[in-house]
Amino acid sequence: MCLTNEEDIEKEKIKMTKAYPCSYCGDKYADTLDHVVPHSYNHVHNKRSYDKKLVIPCCKECNTILSNKLFFTIGERASHLSVKYTKKYKKLLSLPSWSEEELEEVKGSLKEKIIYDNKYKEHVKLKIENCCLVRDISPSIEDVWA
Ligand SMILES: [Zn+2]
Numbered sequence: 001m002c003l004t005n006e007e008d009i010e011k012e013k014i015k016m017t018k019a020y021p022c023s024y025c026g027d028k029y030a031d032t033l034d035h036v037v038p039h040s041y042n043h044v045h046n047k048r049s050y051d052k053k054l055v056i057p058c059c060k061e062c063n064t065i066l067s068n069k070l071f072f073t074i075g076e077r078a079s080h081l082s083v084k085y086t087k088k089y090k091k092l093l094s095l096p097s098w099s100e101e102e103l104e105e106v107k108g109s110l111k112e113k114i115i116y117d118n119k120y121k122e123h124v125k126l127k128i129e130n131c132c133l134v135r136d137i138s139p140s141i142e143d144v145w146a
Pocket of ligand 1 (some may be wrong): 002022023024025026058060062063112144
């Protein structure tokens, strides 16, 4: 299926992405479609065309990091993301883990900040783990949609 009407493309994108998690990091809702072969290197299809054989559901953060990077397999793209996320969240990932007893000694907004950071850190760790899993499996575009 290859759509060229912009309105149809947008409708189809919304329908496709809502039902799938990010194919790379596993975030619950994909809100974009990643062109596994970036637009800029794909001269067969025009820039606005949409073809399910060329795209996979992807979250905005992964899609932004990938932009038009020259990685032509899902595994290579996931590998790039795992490296980028590890660098991007280096500071967050290096924060110490607090025990319940230690947390009891902290009050107010500092305690809230520590709890928030801990949850965010766990979320980022899961994203990276998922990217590594996808890197190792290196599925095809058809596998992702199956
Ligand atoms: Zn993602």
